[in-house]
Amino acid sequence: MSELTKFFKLLSDETRLRILLLLKSQRLCVCELCGIMNESQPKVSKHLAKLRDLGIIDDERHEQFIFYSLKTNNKLYLRILDDILDSINDYPIVKEDIEKSENAERFIKIS
Amino acid sequence: MSELTKFFKLLSDETRLRILLLLKSQRLCVCELCGIMNESQPKVSKHLAKLRDLGIIDDERHEQFIFYSLKTNNKLYLRILDDILDSINDYPIVKEDIEKSENAERFIKIS
């Protein structure tokens, strides 16, 4: 029960909710998330740390990048995120985020 | 989007989440909620006020009692609560709450 309320606390911040909805479709690194959402790096990193601490996401380093991905073990959490995506037309900012994420690589400087 | 994150903030407190899951099946007054959850009246009232302020629940006075009920206008919110109830076996306290709510009238003193 306390794990579930902690999950909802994570969803209660707009930045974190946007991150989770982005990670629902693909893994992304910090600088891609910053670019897509137009948010500062420390802010994004801090929220990612909270998501990682509760075991909602995984991280994996590839060279200088650290890629984050959504863990798929908790079906309830996945279902809730899917419910939100089913109402995506009510949340234009999420729609824009996902559109931008379709060529996320452009937010990596050297590429 | 901010309305959605506010909804999740409401769900992020155990007392409020229990209240919402209880109201999913029937309307209840404050003293019934206190009795079922074994929580103090000011605590329950305060959380009900937050739920009311965001328009998640309705209140209706009947004599000295004020009955609270879940509003049914937002389908996403209802779906999320249903998702949780589908996993009710993972949350025994919720199961107990709902069992106790089946004869909630016993928590009204004069009855």
Place this chain on the structure above:
DNA sequence: TACTTATATAACCAAATGCGTATATATGTA
């Protein structure tokens, strides 16, 4: 090696949160 990019994290601060206690109001009853 010097520099750039990517990332994490610490320090600080203002605002929000949740709780307990106390109190005020409304309704019903003796």
Place this chain on the structure above:
DNA sequence: TACATATATACGCATTTGGTTATATAAGTA
């Protein structure tokens, strides 16, 4: 009217939260 029940809300307090700025580490490149 006096009292009990039901409920809302204000006050004070300790904790948490989220943001910004600054800094430290790691990896790649010239």
